[in-house]
Amino acid sequence: MSSYFKDNKAFMFVGKPSNWQTSLQRSATPIMKQIVQIMSFTNVLLFPILLFVVITIIFLCYNYTNNPNVSQINENLILEITWILIPVLILSSICSPSFKALKYQMSQKKLPHITVKVTAHQWYWNYEYSLVGNKFNYNSNMLKQHQRLEYKKTNLKLYPELLATDYELVVPARRVIRILVTSDDVIHGFAVPSFGLKTDAIPGKLNDAWIKVNTPGIYYGQCSEFCGKDHAFMPIAIRTVSQEKFNTWLKLAKNNLDSAFNAIRHGKQIQ
Ligand SMILES: [Cu+2]
Known part of the structure; x- marks a missing residue:
């Protein structure tokens, strides 16, 4: 849908929400462009996580109905390191662009006009x-x-x-x-x-x-x-x-x- 509308013979861009909109509005400033980039990047990470969690839950439920004797693992160093390391890596990859965007948002690049x-x-x-x-x-x-x-x-x-x-x-x-x-x-x-x-x-x-x-x-x-x-x-x-x-x-x-x-x-x- 075009965001340009006619006003006194000239076309104007209008930044406003549209009906049933679920995404963000079109970015108009460099700050918003960065925010949109972060959101797209975070979504790329989030969807595989969501998929993994849903599939795991379904698998575990299915497995439990077939075999109610739950496995009793008390210690597993490799498993523990893995489930700490993976979230740390995911969170730090989100953290870095977020802080960069925040710093950009807080500091004016040039003297204001x-x-x-x-x-x-x-x-x-x-x-x-x-x-x-x-x-x-x-x-x-x-x-x-x-x-x-x-x-x-x-x-x-x-x-x-x-x-x-x-x-x-x-x-x-x-x-x-x-x-x-x-x-x-x-x-x-x-x-x-x-x-x-x-x-x-x-x-x-x-x-x-x-x-x-x-x-x-x-x-x-x-x-x-x-x-x-x-x-x-x-x-x-x-x-x-x-x-x-x-x-x-x-x-x-x-x-x-x-x-x-x-x-x-x-x-x-x-x-
Ligand atoms: Cu108010």
């Missing part, structure tokens, strides 16, 4: 940009059905129910973005599955993460820490645009958020 501060509230997000000459912040609330016409977000494939917001977090594509996450009230969770991003928003504490998105588009996530009555209704939407569009948006956003979003949504190029 911009830093965005995300503050969670019951039950919406606030995005703050502190760039030279451009210091402003705005709230991002879930898009309600009656607001779809007003915000020109009637396409449900692009702006899915319960995931679309009135104003997205806007970041330039192909740049390292540092994200600082905190909360104003209770603990929330800032999570975007296709970015491999999940950071707790804790009052009085700043957690940091970084993303580098290659494909321009809209990526959806949700609050992932139960935070009260409307926890299910505080989605996260991140709009990734080209550097030029981001500059245009930045210039306008400080004074008029609506015109800033209109400006970056009217493009004829397929990106």
Whole structure:
């Protein structure tokens, strides 16, 4: 299924879950690519183990019904070394790529292009940009059905129910973005599955993460820490645009958020 949908004559990539999806969402950042690789590698190890355990159980049950006299082995050095060594080898082979990915996730490779501060509230997000000459912040609330016409977000494939917001977090594509996450009230969770991003928003504490998105588009996530009555209704939407569009948006956003979003949504190029 294609993840590109038309918005104002231009095709947009949309990072969102699909119906009956069991696999992970398509990775959009280098961090998520590593996570997907680890998962595939772990599955390669897990399925033979599962098969071995199931076959052994069936074999033992079958054997027991035919021969109820269970063998009484008290000591077997080779057997003991084998069943210690094999799990140790399996676990260390999983451990090494996991730590590598964790280290990569924790360290920013380059100086960030911009830093965005995300503050969670019951039950919406606030995005703050502190760039030279451009210091402003705005709230991002879930898009309600009656607001779809007003915000020109009637396409449900692009702006899915319960995931679309009135104003997205806007970041330039192909740049390292540092994200600082905190909360104003209770603990929330800032999570975007296709970015491999999940950071707790804790009052009085700043957690940091970084993303580098290659494909321009809209990526959806949700609050992932139960935070009260409307926890299910505080989605996260991140709009990734080209550097030029981001500059245009930045210039306008400080004074008029609506015109800033209109400006970056009217493009004829397929990106
Ligand atoms: Cu929350």
